[in-house]
Amino acid sequence: EAGVVQSPRYKIIEKKQPVAFWCNPISGHNTLYWYRQNLGQGPELLIRYENEEAVDDSQLPKDRFSAERLKGVDSTLKIQPAELGDSAVYLCASSRTSGVSSYNEQFFGPGTRLTVL
């Protein structure tokens, strides 16, 4: 079974430029998550999708961040314009559903390391 796929793996941009990250979840996983992980910290949830619907985006800075999950499969996270403080690793994860049981284990992709200069 293929894991969660993310691209690009690395991205270096100048501040005020736009950037987009792509995620392909594990086949059959209905729930998709985007996390941001700053150096030396744990992942922080940005947004969660149940199929096509964004059901938890309270931590997403909506003035500059946007996300979509067309057809309930692949997802794209965009930042426009990027700021210096956006430098972090952006992790995508997926699970079968988002219930409380371990059956709903989240599997993480390799992440995209963003550097904003």
Next chain:
Amino acid sequence: QKEVEQNSGPLSVPEGAIASLNCTYSDRGSQSFFWYRQYSGKSPELIMFIYSNGDKEDGRFTAQLNKASQYVSLLIRDSQPSDSATYLCAVKSTNAGNMLTFGGGTRLMVKP
């Protein structure tokens, strides 16, 4: 106060020793608890989960949960240099919409 707290470390143990990693959480409605291992530059991978008070063993790993004290720990027996990584504690609560809330992680170093 952070919702999930861990000592950032590094925790240094000699090879073959027991490594003890600790985590406290603030939400009494938390129902499930997870330990993820994250190697440098890699993504987190689940190694243990626990729901009930007490101990849960899986190979060299033992998770311990005390809901009254809002405390969860991970013991690694016979620590190996390959166990050197950051260990992330994560908590899931219905009060948080069943989302995972991560601690900051504890960096473990196992010295040969």
